Amino acid sequence: MKLVGNWSYPTPVRFGAGRIAEIAEACRAAGMSKPLLVTDKGLAGMDITARTLDLLDKAGLGRAMFSDVDPNPNEKNVEAGLAVLRDGGFDGVVAFGGGSGLDLGKTLAFMAGQTRPLWDFEDIGDWWTRADASRILPIVAVPTTAGTGSEVGRAGVITNSETHEKKIIFHPKMLPAVVICDPELTVGMPKHITAGTGLDAFAHCVEAFCSPHYHPMSQGIALEGMRLVKEYLPRAYADGADIEARAHMMSAAAMGATAFQKGLGAIHALSHPIGAHHHTHHGTTNAVVMPAVLRFNRPAAEGVLDRAAAYLGIEGGYEGFCAFVDELNASLGIPRTLTELGVTDPDLDVLTKSALTDPSVGGNPVEMTYDNTRKLLEACL
Secondary structure: OOOOOOOOOOOOOOEEOOHHHHHHHHHHHHHOOOOEEEOOOHHHHHHHHHHHHHHHHHHOOOOEEEEOOOOOEEEHHHHHHHHHHHOOOOOEEEEEEEEEHHHHHHHHHHHHHOOOOOOHOOOOOOHHHHOHHHOOOOEEEEOOOOOOOOOOOOOEEEOOOOOOEEEEEHHHHHOEEEEEEHHHHHHHOOOOHHHHHHHHHHHHHHHHOOOOOOOOHHHHHHHHHHHHHHHHHHHHHEEEEOHHHHHHHHHHHHHHHHHHHHOHHHHHHHHHHHHHHHOOOOOHHHHHHHHHHEEEEEEEEEHHHHHHHHHOOOOHHEEEEEEEEHHHHHHOOOOHHHHHHOOOOOOHHHHHHHHOOOHHHHHHHOOHHHHHHHHHHHHHO
């Protein structure tokens, strides 16, 4: 193994119940005087959003909001948001919500002052250097789910609505200047969202831990992130008002996104095109394909997952770990197959080719080819 890597760790995080009260202070610390709050359609009318806007307004920062965000945000959402952002003269973005609101908010702040088209900044090679970094607006991120960890990430996932491909838009300055992690904001999540987002965090940790790349700090974070999900996701699912469980899950989400600097793998390589073509929930899709991917990766990951099982108190090593995942999925109401998830009449050739071009492929411990990837998709159906 070549012991070389480029490591970067998260930004300042204000963590704890009730800390949304610091939103105006966080905006000012980031250099904002007129922020635009970006969230999704579902959150736009909720009490937690109204309260946050009230806090901004009371502090003299206005109460502007953009919420035309699809569950899998696309370039049309970006264009609409940029028109509001630029026309309103806003000087920063409060990215508020789950993965869709966070990713779109970060992407809007990034694109606000750029003149090149969005897809010129896809996470390929050094394409991020094409951006004018001086014209990227500051971001304050406020997650309302415990899953994607986008609040501590330097990228946004945007779907190309014409090609049905999920693209990763990357720049180091997309990392939020301040993050507010307030577990009270997650109390109202429905059970199925609690499950899907929580298993998204788990997938991030599992794939990072199994990735062959060298990043021992991420390895440790991924392992502890798995433990938090194992211990606290069932509690959060059973009782949405369990603030201790909600808090630990919010930590696990940030840990998963921090850890996957080490790499992702086949779980995400499959779920990205499936979500783009069939509009499935990202975290739930990850959970559905995870058992098949674990079996697929056994030749290279068995020893790694033996160690994870030992730390997590799971008997039976690799086999015990796989059994635990099956049991966890079942206990959280996760569909057993993609067909049960609603993926009907899939074009396996298109999905296979899309999976093989996804950036996550490079972090999978077993090399993915057309033949084995297609068989893996068939196993998930």
